[in-house]
Amino acid sequence: MARDVIPIRRAAASSNAFEYFSTKKDEFVGWARKFSLFPYPFVTACCAMEFMAVSASPYDTDRFGAALPRFSPRQADLLMVVGTVTHKQAPVLLKVWEQMCEPKWVMAFGVCASSGGFYQNYAALQGIDKIIPVDVYVPGCPPRPEMVIDGIMQLQDKIARSRHPVVTDTF
Amino acid sequence: MAAARDLETLRRELVPVAGAATLSHGCFVLLLTPSELVPTVRRLRDEFGFDVLLDVTAVDWLGDALRFEVVHHFYSTTHKARVRLKTRVGSDDPVVDSLGALYGSAAFMERECHDMYGIAFRGNFDLRPILLYEGFVGHPLRKDYPKQREQPLVPYRD
Numbered sequence A: 001m002a003r004d005v006i007p008i009r010r011a012a013a014s015s016n017a018f019e020y021f022s023t024k025k026d027e028f029v030g031w032a033r034k035f036s037l038f039p040y041p042f043v044t045a046c047c048a049m050e051f052m053a054v055s056a057s058p059y060d061t062d063r064f065g066a067a068l069p070r071f072s073p074r075q076a077d078l079l080m081v082v083g084t085v086t087h088k089q090a091p092v093l094l095k096v097w098e099q100m101c102e103p104k105w106v107m108a109f110g111v112c113a114s115s116g117g118f119y120q121n122y123a124a125l126q127g128i129d130k131i132i133p134v135d136v137y138v139p140g141c142p143p144r145p146e147m148v149i150d151g152i153m154q155l156q157d158k159i160a161r162s163r164h165p166v167v168t169d170t171f
Numbered sequence B: 001m002a003a004a005r006d007l008e009t010l011r012r013e014l015v016p017v018a019g020a021a022t023l024s025h026g027c028f029v030l031l032l033t034p035s036e037l038v039p040t041v042r043r044l045r046d047e048f049g050f051d052v053l054l055d056v057t058a059v060d061w062l063g064d065a066l067r068f069e070v071v072h073h074f075y076s077t078t079h080k081a082r083v084r085l086k087t088r089v090g091s092d093d094p095v096v097d098s099l100g101a102l103y104g105s106a107a108f109m110e111r112e113c114h115d116m117y118g119i120a121f122r123g124n125f126d127l128r129p130i131l132l133y134e135g136f137v138g139h140p141l142r143k144d145y146p147k148q149r150e151q152p153l154v155p156y157r158d
Helices: A019-035 A047-055 A089-097 A109-117 A144-160 B002-017 B033-044 B106-117
Strands: A038-041 A077-083 A105-109 A136-137 B020-024 B027-032 B051-058 B068-076 B081-089 B093-095 B118-123
Touching: A019 A144, A038 A047, A038 A089, A047 A077, A047 A105, A077 A089, A089 A109, A105 A109, A105 A144, A109 B081, A136 A144, A136 B027, B033 B068, B033 B081, B033 B093, B051 B106, B081 B093
Parallel strands: A038 A077, A077 A105, A105 A136, B027 B081, B093 B118
Antiparallel strands: B020 B027, B051 B068, B068 B081
């Protein structure tokens, strides 16, 4: 039995109303998503201290809607990899990233997560982008809180500029 | 005062224990052969009161005939003194006796030393990797391990 397919995009559009609506949809969803980042802190090393500093009241990432750390990857949409990731930990990081629901973004917090930093030996992964895609890099050993806030704001810009398909790939 | 006198006694009695001994920065250093290790440690524990095994590690003297130097550190909580034992072993069969029967804490430290230097400890039957992971080939702290060789567990993205 053939099922009736409801076309999302009309085959012959007589006006550009649909395109206009679609564009505004991306803008609206992007606006909503960029102010409701739920970070999952994958904290492995000394950058954790800086993560605490940037979360606490003087710098206060709550202002950007990125305040509430979720310690379950199922509930998070921003994976903050804070600190050195070793080869032994890499499978764990990959599993956490795979468990996060779409849409998801990744921030490499600190120079070790970005590139391995000054660790170049048998133990350290040379940047988490070897195994998972990274949206924003915040270098520094450790990064200043201002750099982290700048990273969050750049990520928000990126989210606002992105397409946000909610039904299919084209809508 | 009593502590200083104890230390002096210790120095007099400890130094003839092994073939060669020195005093380095207030730490007794004894150079041993593998067969002398366990009897010396037993004397240190039972007669001299060295009740804490602090560390088991090794030094790789690449190129020497006896390539590895297994280093044990002990501490005495009564005398507040430290002693260091250096045991030289060759590279083709680097084996020393385990101290697991004398110090329970030896087991994990010997596993780490086995990870990093490939020293086998006779009598320690659980030398699985403790800091490294299953499948790691080689011993990373040996001088002939290539500095930048990585053994990733996760395939890299292209």
